[in-house]
Amino acid sequence: MSIWEYANPTRFMQTSGKLLPAVSVLSFVCLVVGLIWGFFFTPDDYRQGSTVKIIYLHVPSALMAINGWLMMLVTSLIWLVRRHHVSALAAKAAAPVGLTMTIIALVTGAIWGQPMWGTYWAWDPRLTSFLILFLFYLGYMALWAAIENPDTAADLTAVLCLVGSVFALLSRYAVNFWNQGLHQGASLSLDKEENVADVFFFPLLVAIAGFVLLFLALVLLRTRTEIRIRRAGALIARERLS
DSSP: OOGGGGGSHHHHHHHHHHHHHHHHHHHHHHHHHHHHHHHHSSOOBTTTBGGGGGHHHHHHHHHHHHHHHHHHHHHHHHHHHHOOHHHHHHHHHHHHHHHHHHHHHHHHHHHHHHHHHSSSOOOOHHHHHHHHHHHHHHHHHHHHHHOSSHHHHHHHHHHHHHHHHHHHHHHHHHHHHOTTSSSOOOSSOSSGGGSOOHHHHHHHHHHHHHHHHHHHHHHHHHHHHHHHHHHHHHHHHHHHHO
16 A cells, blocks of 8 residues: 555545544643643652743644644645645645744743843744744745635645744754753753753653644644635635536
């Protein structure tokens, strides 16, 4: 069985319809367990106090904001190369979800930054690149809305996605590129010495799993909606011609 079979809208609707309930339930369970565990059953940090617990919202949302854009990059490239409409619609469907994740990350980062840095915002390299990523999300969605022809919109938004991917990568690795930034290093790392303590680490992993599954569930749901809208539009156009 080839993975490209799922580019067929009918096959995608059948498969996603079976996956969506399970993914939704798993995301709900992971989010409830991870957030309750993290916010109510972990100690305060000896430096950051209770403010450290913002990581259970900030880190997962920031990861999904960045990786959501990279998912849009992959599906956009598939559209440009193979012209599969489901991939273009999946990229379109992911944009509002990624934008929401970006907003959560920016807001929770500001809440954390005020007591830690004494300000809600600083023109730190990572924060600045993340703000630009937020603007790219807005621009991507606006471009889809501004162009009537869906194939032309998919082409132009795919090019915009390629450009915006630079800032998605900068958002992820800015701390490594510019050591003078205010933003702390990664909370998750292959180097155990850079990781947060285990008491924070394990509930954080559960919360991240919840956000990943939530992102997947919302993208599946929105892609299914986009396919239905496309089908309805085709039927209306056919009736007008007849």
